[in-house]
Amino acid sequence: MSTQRFTAEFKEEAVRQVVERGYRVPDVAARLGVSAHSLYKWVKAVSPDRSEQQSQELLEAKSEVLRLRSQLRRTEEERDLLKKGRAVLCQGTRVKYRFMNEHRHDYAITLMCRVLRVARAGFYAWLHEPVSDHAREDARLLELIEASYSASHGVYGARRIFGDLREVGEVCGLHRVERIMAENGIKPVRGYKKPRAIAGRPSIIAPNRLQRVFTVDAPNKVWVTDITYIRTWQGWLYLAVVVDLFARKVVGWSMKPSLSRELAMDALLMAVWRRKPAGSVLVHSDQGSQYGSDDFKRFCQANNLEPSMSRRANCWDNAVAESFFSSLKKERIRKRIYKTRDLARADIFDYIEVFYNRTRRHSHIGGVSPEAFETAAA
Known part of the structure; x- marks a missing residue:
């Protein structure tokens, strides 16, 4: 374990377990399978700046409260105005002018001009000549x-x-x-509809080399990867995982606020760093744009990875990754919406690294955890 490399994202979430959630360093190190000495070093590297950062954040929070109080009334007025004027937001300028004229005694003209994005001078000019x-x-x-x-x-x-x-x-x-x-809704009559895209076509980037053979006899032969969405009040948090089919273990993951190709590549990079496969590995995914990018293909070539892709709109071709996401959302997320992305990260990190890989019994591998299954097979 001393030669094992960890990504910056893994270290950050491990430190959060100690600094923010209050767990003891030896307990977190034992659960995550890292040495206590290494975890102490990670915590020490971020701790000196944490108190100063928290003080600065407190001052910023107080000033933000004062600013928000001054904007509260204007925000409430804009909210009420948007409720009444939502039907004219995408209409022409003169339609907005008519709406403003009807509600000029309820809201200020400057407020309505700002919300509806029209010129104040244009509104007064329209009053003198409503029809141009x-x-x-x-x-x-x-x-x-x-x-x-x-x-x-x-x-x-x-x-x-x-x-x-x-x-x-x-x-x-x-x-x-x-x-x-x-x-005015005038459209020509057409006798035929536009043909819809045909589902089930194979990918032109990489063939389906896996062919739903989800049982393998050794680790680091076949990995499957996919991306899912986690809801938070700050917006979507996107999770990419890489699962080894041998023990159904999550060997790589990444969480980011944007759905970019780096999300898929960082998860695969973590898997390569942690597993260090000796031979070629088949990496199966869907036909998402992240997995079809040129950077992703170059990464696979540089690390002796052989890409494979499901047929279009066929989730059963990547059933193992879909099954993991189903378990995550049923067992941990349970249809809730996290308050922040950081809370979602911490909870999902705990599920993957502490519960799923090390504790959760998996029916496909005889009712033991993925890590216990790999240890027994070694």
């Missing part, structure tokens, strides 16, 4: 468009109607015709 020359011209063109549309029995689109208007001497642009038709 451009709007009158649009209404006249709409009658001609409807006449051409009816004459074609509803099969003409914007380009053919534009041709009819030009033929009778109207001077207008194609985009104006398209806009007027879209605003």
Whole structure:
């Protein structure tokens, strides 16, 4: 274990167990399978800055409270205004002006201009002339468009109607015709729908080399990987895992607030560092863009990993990874929403490294934990 390397993300979550959750260093070291000396060094590296950081965070929190109190009334007014004006948020400027005129005695004009993102001077100019020359011209063109549309029995689109208007001497642009038709719900009738994408097609990046053979006879032969979403009040937290099919052990993981290719690559990097496979390893995934990136393919080539991909929209081809996510959400998350991403990280870290890998009994491997199964097979 002394030669084992750990990623910065693993060290950070291990230190959180001691500093933030109050566990003793020997207990955390025993549960995570690291030496107490190493864990003491990790804690010591971050502890001197922690108290100063907490004091600074307290001062920042107090100033933030004062700032939020001053903004509370304005926020409440904007919230109430958005509830009433949500129907006009995506409408034209003059539609917003009509809404503002109807509610000018309930809210300040400056507030409505800021929320609806319109100019105050434009609103007062509209009061003197509610219907512009451009709007009158649009209404006249709409009658001609409807006449051409009816004459074609509803099969003409914007380009053919534009041709009819030009033929009778109207001077207008194609985009104006398209806009007027879209605003009034005028669409050409089509006899056939656009064909939908066919599910089940194999990937053009990497073939399905696994073929649902989820039982292997030795570790570091086949890994499966996938990504899932964890809900927090700060936004999504994305979790990528790498599972060794031999003992169903999670050998790599990564958690990030963004769904980028680094998320998948960091999880695979942790697996390579911790397992140090001697031979080639088959890495199976779905057809997500993270696994189809050029960086991911180069990483696999550099580390003697052979990529394999499920068929499109076929979750059964990657059933082991999906099963792990199902267990995580049923046994630990239980449909709750974490307050912060840090709380979600700590809880998921505890589930993977302390409970799932070292304690939880797995039915596929005879009712023992993944680590106990690997130890017995060694």
